[in-house]
Amino acid sequence: MATFEQGLLLGVLIGEGHFGGDGKQPHVTVRMHTKHAGLFNTLLDLCPGSKLYGPYEHGGRSYYQWMVRGQVLREQLVPQLDALPLQSIDHHVYDRYMEMKQRYHL
Template sequence: MSIGFLLGLLVGEGHFGGDGRQPQITLRMHVRHERLFRWLTSTVPGSRLYGPYHHGGRDYYQWMARGDCLRREMVPLIAAHRDLLDDHTAGRFDAMCERYGISAAGGGGEGGAPAAH
């Protein structure tokens, strides 16, 4: 996997957050990037692609990493290369991990609930 390419996508277009119950990493981009989204879903096991959506004059896909995919694949990968992230993106990543009780050192926490301390 091209780690630099993936990190660049996350820095430029990614959202680190959640729905209050479980954390998620989301990329939302125009439908013209469909090939890129197909690459993401084949490269990141367990990630999902939604769409295409057409509303409000916008045509886009949405890619998401949640659950085991997020905790076992994405968080350890991003954490291992955190020094490459700009301060803003690193802060968003850290906030997601803290809010949902994920150890950025290698996943952790159960379900979507914050880990007990």
């Protein structure tokens, strides 16, 4: 992944990302308005095997949800995030990311 794409991915995850899981497996999700469809297509290209769900309608809002889990998370996204300076950029997001990694033994 080129430097620009790394920065784009990191920026989206810092601003909109959720690092969690369902109790059995970890996942990283981004949920945003459908007007960001182009960005979601870019995320799919940057992380092959990730999934896009939606559009959903809820409470007058229309949104998509991008999700990375399973083998794609473990073998693609986590190594990419580990190689980036997340800790020095945003301590709060770094702590959430590390909590997910610890909880799910990544």
